[in-house]
Amino acid sequence: MKRFFCLLALCLTLTALAQQTPDKVRPICGPIIENPTTTGFTVIWETNMDAIGWVEVAPDDGSHFYNRDRTKFYDLRGHGNQVISNIHKVRVDGLKPGTKYRYRIMMKGVKSFDGPSNVDYTRPWGSDVYRKNPYTTSTLKENYDQVRFDVYNDIHQKDSILNVLMQAAKPDEIDFAVFNGDMVSSMAWKEKIREMFLTTGAANLKGSVPLFLQRGNHEFRGKDSKYWFDYIDGEQYHTASFGKFFFIFLDTGEDKPDNDIEYAGTMLSEPYLEAQAKWLEEVVKSPECKNAAVRIVFGHIPPRKGGWHGDENINEYFVPILNKAGISLMICGHLHQWMVYEPDGSVSDANFPVVVNSNCERLEVTAGKKEITLKAFSPEGKETHSYSCKTR
Numbered sequence: 001m002k003r004f005f006c007l008l009a010l011c012l013t014l015t016a017l018a019q020q021t022p023d024k025v026r027p028i029c030g031p032i033i034e035n036p037t038t039t040g041f042t043v044i045w046e047t048n049m050d051a052i053g054w055v056e057v058a059p060d061d062g063s064h065f066y067n068r069d070r071t072k073f074y075d076l077r078g079h080g081n082q083v084i085s086n087i088h089k090v091r092v093d094g095l096k097p098g099t100k101y102r103y104r105i106m107m108k109g110v111k112s113f114d115g116p117s118n119v120d121y122t123r124p125w126g127s128d129v130y131r132k133n134p135y136t137t138s139t140l141k142e143n144y145d146q147v148r149f150d151v152y153n154d155i156h157q158k159d160s161i162l163n164v165l166m167q168a169a170k171p172d173e174i175d176f177a178v179f180n181g182d183m184v185s186s187m188a189w190k191e192k193i194r195e196m197f198l199t200t201g202a203a204n205l206k207g208s209v210p211l212f213l214q215r216g217n218h219e220f221r222g223k224d225s226k227y228w229f230d231y232i233d234g235e236q237y238h239t240a241s242f243g244k245f246f247f248i249f250l251d252t253g254e255d256k257p258d259n260d261i262e263y264a265g266t267m268l269s270e271p272y273l274e275a276q277a278k279w280l281e282e283v284v285k286s287p288e289c290k291n292a293a294v295r296i297v298f299g300h301i302p303p304r305k306g307g308w309h310g311d312e313n314i315n316e317y318f319v320p321i322l323n324k325a326g327i328s329l330m331i332c333g334h335l336h337q338w339m340v341y342e343p344d345g346s347v348s349d350a351n352f353p354v355v356v357n358s359n360c361e362r363l364e365v366t367a368g369k370k371e372i373t374l375k376a377f378s379p380e381g382k383e384t385h386s387y388s389c390k391t392r
């Protein structure tokens with residue numbers, strides 16, 4: 001009997017070890033495309049185990065992907081070392097503007113790493129280019145007559161709803177997508193990012209359409225909130241230029257004062273917003289902003305006077321700066337209902353319209369050089385709201 005239990009314990013231990021260290025490396029989320037420019041883009045994906053990842057890129061010239069050795073791009077975050085991680089972030093650059101490229105994601109799992117010459121790798125694995133077409137994506141053009149994009153916000157972990165919304169979208173017809181915050185309800189554990197929206201988002205964007213992944217107030221909450229940045233290339237507040245269309249992405253912080261009991265002393269939102277406001281002052285003076293034909297701002301929390309503390313913060317920290325910049329439109333979420341604040345001073349001090357997209361709806365935006373049109377769609381595919389405004 002004693003021998004039986006010893007054998008059982010050994011089997012259980014071996015099974016547990018086998019589960020801890022997979023033999024095969026595979027992607028479990030992504031790839032997603034971030035930070036698109038006229039000369040490059042960043043590819044991010046997650047694997048089922050620690051691995052070394054790289055990306056192979058080929059022109060879209062009709063040749064078979066296996067026609068020749070393709071240009072390889074590596075994860076350079078290791079400061080001279082290969083990055084061994086379950087999240088891979090590879091910058092592809094040096095490309096031609098407005099050009100479609102094919103690519104595949106490559107990886108070899110690291111089962112153990114005991115010393116400089118003692119690494120136990122899995123068999124390498126790459127995304128298929130033989131039975132299926134390789135992934136494709138394009139660099140940004142230098143000029144755009146119009147820019148089209150979809151916005152999703154306040155999904156709050158309803159992954160199946162996100163999937164329905166995104167399946168009704170037309171990824172081939174948009175230039176990018178924005179997840180504008182509160183995609184989860186808390187960051188209590190980091191797996192929520194992958195399991196509760198990002199795998200679905202990546203699958204629907206097909207590794208092709210660039211994604212701007214913005215935080216809402218709920219992504220500030222929870223012990224694993226720091227892991228959010230594993231999935232971001234660059235800074236959380238940033239800008240992007242699509243020709244003369246200039247986009248500002250704000251990180252709008254929490255909705256209550258930092259010392260609220262709900263945060264248990266973990267928040268430092270105010271100094272963060274102050275630093276961001278200083279950055280924004282420089283942004284609106286930049287040639288990219290000044291010379292733009294259309295300027296659109298994204299932020300999760302909308303500016304409001306007399307609202308919650310977070311709403312007031314946006315009105316006080318950012319709106320006075322944005323009012324100097326000739327902003328055409330600000331797109332927000334957070335309120336779980338469709339709202340339009342016209343620039344009449346009644347709700348916020350903004351001298352531009354603020355559109356609040358409802359929760360669990362897809363906002364489809366077409367920005368032309370003279371007019372911006374917005375349409376919101378429910379999960380049933382019904383157009384629920386629309387709005388248009390002149391650019392300036």
Ligand SMILES: [Fe+2]
Pocket residue numbers: 182216217218300333334335
């Ligand atoms: Fe929110």
